[in-house]
Amino acid sequence: MVDTTLVRKAMSELAYQDQNPMELYYPEIAEITKVNQFTELEKWYEITLPNGRDLGHQPGQFVQVSLFGVGEAPISITSSPTKKSAFELCVRNVGMLTDKLHLLDVGSNLGIRGPFGKGFNIDAFRGKDVLIVGGGIGIVPLRSLINYIIDNRQEFGRLIICYGAKSPKELLFADELKLWESDPEIEYHVTVDNIIPEWKGHVGVITTLFPNIELDLENTIAAVVGPPIMYKFVLMALKTKQLPDENIYLSLERRMKCGVGKCGHCQINQSYVCQEGPVYHYPDIKNLPEAI
Amino acid sequence: MKQVNVFLCLTVTFQMKWLINHGKNSWGIHSMSKNLDIMVKHLTRVEGHGNIVVNMKDGVLEKAQLDIVEAPRYFEAMLKGRSFHEAAIITSRICGICSLGHQMTSLKATEDALGLEISTQTELLRKLLIHGATIQSNILHIYFLVAPDLLGAPSVFPLIPTHKDVILRALRMKRMANDIGDIVSGRAVHPITPVPGGFTQIPSVGELKEIRRQLVEDGIPDMMETVKTLASVAHMIPNFTRETEYISLKHPDEYALYDGDIFSSDTGPAPDSDYLKMTNEFVVTHSTSKHCKHSRSSYMVGALARWNNNYKQLCENALKAADSLGLKPNCNNPYMNTIAQAVEVQHCIENAISIIDTLLDRGLKDEKPNQEPTRYGKGVGSNEVPRGILYHEYEYDRKGNIIAANCIIPTGQNLGNIDDDMKKLVPEIVDRPKEEITLHLEMLVRAYDPCISCSVHFLDVTFVE
Amino acid sequence: MKSIHLAPENVSDLIRHLQTLGKVFAPHPKGDTSFSFETVSDPDSVVLDYNRTLQSIKKYFLPPRERLMSYSMETNQYEKEEISAEPRIFLGVHSYDMQAVLKLDFNFGQGNPELNYLKRRENCSFIGVSFTPDDYHFSQSVGIPVEDLKGFDLFFRKHESGYTVFVVTKKGEELLQDFSSLSDTGFESDISYEFSTQLSINYNRLPELFNHVWDSPVWEEVSRNCVGCGTCNLVCPTCYCFNVEDNVELSLKTGTRDRHWDGCMLNSFAAVAGGENFRESYAERQRHRIYRKFKYISDVTGEPWCVGCGRCIASCTAGISIVEIVNKLKDEYEQTRLIKSTNKQERASVESSM
Amino acid sequence: MAKPKVAFFDFTSCEGCQLNKLNLENHLLDVLEHIDIVEFREAMDDKADEYDIAFIEGSISTPQCVERIHDIRRRAKTLIALGSCASIGGINSMKNLQPIESVREAVYGKDKYLFPTLPAIPVSAIVKVDYEIYGCPMSIPEFLQVFKSLIMGKAPIKSDSPVCVECKLKENECLFERGMVCLGPITRSGCDAICPSFGQFCTGCRGLVPNADKNAMTDILMKHGLSTDEASKRLLMFNSYVSDEMVN
The missing domain is CATH 2.40.30.10 (Translation factors)
Structure with a gap:
């Protein structure tokens, strides 16, 4: 030292x-x-x-x-x-x-x-229904939250997981997905973008899963993670579902070199993703033009 | 406009065909019944592969041709319309091996055409650079290209474990020479600082002292060892002679490299503005590049030519080295060009030291390059580069842009001479095994050190009997 | 305020005195017409009358290239870099460059305070000097007058007959202790310094202006000549973004982790591994650069993060000027507001006449 | 682990990059520790059937070049364009500015579509190039950087910032300040700004940075005293090969 x-x-x-x-x-x-x-x-x-x-x-x-x-x-x-x-x-x-x-x-x-950085504000999720929206490798950080909820199941309401990937081959954590699917306490929805003969499940972009999901709007907190292109559509779809912006958390990816708020690469307007993100409360960034 | 033969440095094409019309001399008798076809393929580095083809039927040499086919690179066309600031930058790219030589010659031509005077300091620094480039190029040729022949190895790489001290010495000498280039001109390949009228930046006193230290502490002892090493293998150098005209620069006060008049061993001096009369380029129908001649059918340029014309001006230790390596005045053995190169290295090391001393004594001055033209017109530059005398000629318009350009490159000047040497050599050694004949031919081409790619050990020999 | 008078010929004596107290850095001529801060070896080669140095003294606290660690790839062990905190005296610093250091202190001192920077910042004394503003200086427009003493320990005011050296801090007094006896003079600013280049808006109003100009057409307009060379970032005394790279030795057994300056105008600054670039156009980058100077950090600190040194203007080969950009933004904003309000009035009058 | 088999090939060029490899002197033996050189025409006779890493020097400028580069590509796991001629066309591409439509037809006949710009084109115009080492001549530090990365099995860092960055890091006086014009603002860095550091203007030998705005750069050159013609000539010195023409 x-x-x-x-x-x-x-x-x-x-x-x-x-x-x-x-x-x-x-x-x-x-x-x-x-x-x-x-x-x-x-x-x-x-x-x-x-x-x-x-x-x-x-x-x-x-x-x-x-x-x-x-x-x-x-x-x-x-x-x-x-x-x-x-x-x-x-x-x-x-x-x-x-x-x-x-x-x-x-x-x-x-x-x-x-x-x-800042993770998901667990306190905000506690006692609420949780809607997980994960696209591609967006499921990676979400899995941390999902498993936390599963391990503390009684502290949370419904757990709704929407997971989308380009193709069935690209679905991650296959073993766990089976567990989630069979767990009666989890509402698990999965979709792939492309039509593949052997795939019997849902086909379409992730937002096509939403119409079948009923949300208790006041009581649902959403956690959204996916590629940059996904956010626009997911946020639009959630708006259509009338989920209040205050109920949405999302995680943004930016280039980073230091992780400690110095190198400047991850900046979104005035916000350093490595300090105030990567998980943001949506109202905090919806007015940042560089965010989404 | 005149076609520029700048690609000669990289591409050599010549073909010869003649009949041996008498069988009375010593080789003729044996060769009367001899059939021989030699095909040395892939002489050059690219798709144009140079081929040495020797074809003898019933003792009659029908064909002896060396083709190296590569697309001309049109430097002459590229130079047209270019500013005098750019000419040397472009022409140094004609050849990476002699980039400094091209640059110096280009600068001299531009300065001649535009009436730009240069300072004594600039001239000294340029001479120092030429010494560095000459040491670098000669050492590369001696150790990396010729030594494997003399030691019976296919390339330098197998020599690393067996002759590590020799290789390390060669690398050290090369580095020392390149350091001169790096420090004085910014970079040994495609130098940066030399510009028309001077230098963009000059080295510091400390840097010059460091080069001097290397030359004295490493250069001189390494050169002594080099002479010893060469002396131990000198017997491997083929004994072949042919009366030849030698052309080089000649200077009244010094062993001419940077400056001087053109000098022919046959006809004496001529100003460099007469370079066209000295070179007399002519087209041979079977070749994309022109040959040169002066008072005979061909002439030789390069270290051996410089030795024959100017040996008296070499430093004492260089003459001693020549003596111990068996290089005598008026040497007519082209294979001895390599030895002449070694002798020059000795001279360049010692002369570089004295140039540095002169520079340090005078004190270095931060001078701006003189780039205010006093006239616009034609100008010629000539230089001794490692492979021989190099000429550039430019004509500038009133904006300082090139109207026309011409470059005559040493390798091109030597083509006819290689040709004539082969004419004499093949019959003399025709009795020997094909491998040996081939090796002798390769070694002959290599002795002229036409360019790294033209002379090295990538000659893939194919017999087509 | 205590001070001494220093004749021009005595400046070198003072430098020699300072050299007994620490390593002294001062402006020297560089190239044809430029200056740079260098370690003083010959006090006579120091130039106190200069327009600006190529780089600010930032380079001593956040070096252009800095080794963070050396490591062995075989054992996965690393060695930290020793950072020296030897006493250093910076002589001949202009007020704007001093202020820039204070701003960097904020960037590296708050949040996660960075040892590398702060260790280098330790044991430093600063001696300021007045300057004659040229066509590029505009520091006064961002609240930094020529004789801003903040951050300095001593300050040289230039006169016809030499310098008055004002003692600003106790540390400054100590620097002069064994050199000369001090007299007491007032520090009235009787010299006026004219800035030919100025922002047309008070710097206090800048954060407000930048609330409205995000979508201004000015960004595209001023970026038309930009080639994205990053020079404006790399000469800026308050830019501090960096990149980190690993470099290995030829043995492939050991290596170093190094950081070097980076800039938000450069191509891959905001590009992520997946290929997405979050600031693709020069206009977006230009906007980010200027927002960092006048809005983002200013919202937190209440100060502009530009010190008006003029380096980015002087060294932009395309002739892009941060002053012009701000002035244009202001004009453009005021014009659109005017049009809006006129429209409103017109509408109101039309409506009322109906 | 077996040493990677490395080969060097040269096409239309001045050989300066090959020479620069030999100018590694201080590092040459260390480099040889890591690799087996299986083909290197400048220095040896040997030939090999396949290569882990093939370094290509020189521009492609004849149909035989095309055939040969395809052949090398087939046999090389990793193919690297070495120096400006190979990576961007380089100084050779200056001849592309000459009217040569008829030459093209004559030389390539029905295959002329392979050469929409003319003989001197970079390797990547014909085959997939894995990495490029820029510079005329190639820079030794960059060669070593790429070399080390490849031996370690990682992708080399590719610089996409301009020479200005390196000049500023070295605190060079800008050459525009000295009344010169310089292509540093849009030329790919990685040379450590060697020419400006020695007081000479950047010629653009390392190619242009991605997104380079040639028009804006031309304006800059003209603002600093060049005529339109001189400005465009300067820009095209090493960069006459225009990749968008290859698309057609």
Whole structure:
């Protein structure tokens, strides 16, 4: 640890100050303890911090995953905070870091910083019906919330899950999906975009699931996560259903380098996604022109 | 407008065909009954693959041709309309191996055409650069391209484990030479700072001192070792001679590289404005590039030509090196070009040191390049580049844009001479095994160091008997 | 206020004195017509009369390239970078650049205070100098006069006969302690500094203006000549965005994690791995840059986040001026408001006449 | 793990990039630690049937080039365009500015559709290129960066910011300040602004950044003293190959 007394002294001379300066950019070395290749593109990892320390995250938060020699990238946590001593990530191979991450197996090390950002405000969901709307890998952070609710089922009302993917092949967490589907306490709806002969379920974009769902408008809180293009349509559809904006939470993706509100990449108008997001209360951002 | 032969540096095409019409000399007797077909394919790097084809039937040499076919790159057309600021940038791209030489020659031509005077400091720095480029190119040729032949290896890579100290020495010498380029001109390949009228930026005193240190502490001892290494394999160099006209620059006060008059070993000096009379480009029907001649059917340019014309002006240690490597004045063995290159390296190292001393003694001055033309018209630049004498000629309009350009490249000037050497060589060695004949032919082409791609060990030999 | 008089020929003596107290940084000539802050090795080469330096002193607290750590890819262990907090004295700083440092202090000191920045900021003294505004300076329009003393320990006011050096802080007094005895003079600003370039709107009203101009056609108009080179970001003393990259050694066994300045005008600044770019057009980027200067952070701090140094204007090869943009936005906004209100009046009068 | 098989090929070019590889001197032996060079015409006779990584230098400028590059592509797992000629057409593409319609027809006959712009075109106009290393000559640090990435099995970082960025990071005095005109504002960085750092204007040898606005850049050049003709010539020095023409 760096002795911060000197710096604190310096800080007292600065025009602005609030707390002790921090070493913001140094990761903790964690270990991959389980791996599961979900699809061609998505791989699931269980990560254990040194001494099995609890990550202490909220559903919807992310960590900065770093691989030495490759770099760092923000990745959503997919496990529920109710799972202690290890956490889980599910990674789509879309970039340089994820490309390399996909080559790693059990026993490999990686660097972790975080958890960062704001997750879903669980208190707002408590006692309410919960509508989950997940598109594509949007289901990854939502799974953390879903499993939290399942683990604390009595604290919440209905649990309605709407999950959409491009094709059946791209549906993640297949084993859990079966559990959700068969769980009488979960209203599970799934759809795929493209018509595939062997797919017997619903076909169409995710909003086509909505007409069949009855909502208790005052008493339902929605959590929406998906690709940028999805938000416009989902929000429009929810508006049509007359769900109040105050009842909607959503998570936004932006480029991030630091995770601590410094590097500037994730900024949406005046809001830093890594600080005030990635999960936003919809009324807070609906007037930000750069948000959606 | 004149077709520019700039691609000669990269592409060599010549064909020869003649009848051996007598059988009375020493080789003729043996060759009377000889049938030989040699096809050396893929001489060059690209699809145009250069081929050495030797075809002898009943002792009569019917065909001896070296084709390297590559599309002309139209530099002459590219230069048309270009500003004098851009000419050297473009022409340095004619050849990455002799980019500095092209640049220097281009700058001299532009300065001649526009009446731009350069300072003594600029001239000294340019000479230093030319020394760096000459060391670099000669070392590359000696160690990477010729040494494998002399050591019986297919390339330099197998020599890394077996001759690691030699390879490391070669790399060190190359780095040292490139450092001169990097520091003085920004970059050894396609130099940056030399512009018409001077330099955009000059090195610092500290940087020059560092180059000097390298030249003294590494360059000189490494060169001594180089001479020893070469001396140990010099017996592998074929013994072949042919009376030849040698053309190079000649300067009254120094071993001419940057400056001087054109000088022919046959006819003596001529001003560089006479370069057309010295080169006399002519079209051979079977070749896309022109040949050159002067007082005979062909002439040679390059290190051996410079040695023969100017050896007296080399530094003492260079002459000693020549002596220990068996290089004598008026040497007519083209294979000895490689040895002449080594001798030049010795000279360039020592001369570079004294140029740096002069620069440091004078004190470096931050000078702006002189880019205010005093006239617009034609100008010629000539330079000794590693492979021989290089000419650029430009004509500028009143806006400082090029109207016409001409470049004559050393490799092109040597084509006829290679041709004539082969005429004499093939019959002399016709009795030997084909592999050996082929190797001798390859080594001959390589000795001229036409260009990395034209001379190296990628000659894929195919016999078509 | 305490002060000393310093004849021009004595400036070097003072610098030599300061060098006994810490490492001294000051403006030096660079290139043909430019200046840059450099470590002083020869006090006589320092230039106190300069228009602006190519980069502000930001480069000493947030280096253009900075190593964050070195690591081994075999053992997954890393070493932190040592950040030196040696005493440093910055001489010849203009008021706007000082203010820019204070603004960066906010950016790096609040939220998650960053040790790297703050450690470098520690043990620094600042000596200001007055300047003659040129065609690009407009600091007064953003509330920073030439003789703004905030942040300085000492301040040089230039006269015909040399400098009056004012003592601003206790630390400043200590810097002069063994150099010269102090006299007491007032600090009346009897010199007036004319700024030829000015915002046509009081900076206090800027956040309000920026409430209305998001959709202004001015953004497209001023971005027409923009090539997105990012220069305006990279010369700005209050821009602090950065990128982080891993670089490995040729052994492929060890490497470093480095950060370097980035800019929101650049292509991939807002692009995510999936390919989406959240600010695709130059106009959108320009708008973001200017909103960061006059709205986003200003809403929190109450100050413009532009210090009026004029670097972005002076160095824009396309001739785009932040002052012109703001003035145009204001004009355009006022005009549309006028049209709206006139329309309303007209309508009202039409209606009443019916 | 077996060392990757690496091959180097050259097409129409000045060979400067090949030379620059040999100019790695200080790193050359370290580089060779990681790879097996199976084909490198400049330095050896050997040939191989397939390559893990093929580096291509030079522009495509004849039908034989096309045939050969297809052949190399088939045999290469990863194909990399090395230097400006291979990656953007480079200085060779200046000849594309000449009227050569008839030449095209004559040279390529019915196959001329392969060459809508003329002989000198980048490798990517013919086959899929996995990565590009820009520069005339290619920059050694960038070559090493890509090389290391490939050996590590990760995608190399591709710079899409302009040379201005590197100049500003180095605190160079802007060449426009010195009365020069420079293509730095729209030229892809990665050279560490080597030319401006040595006081020479950027010639655009690394190609243009994505989204480059040539019209706006022409305006800038004209604002700083070039005529329309000079401005467009300067812009086209290394960038005469226009990719949108290839679409047709």
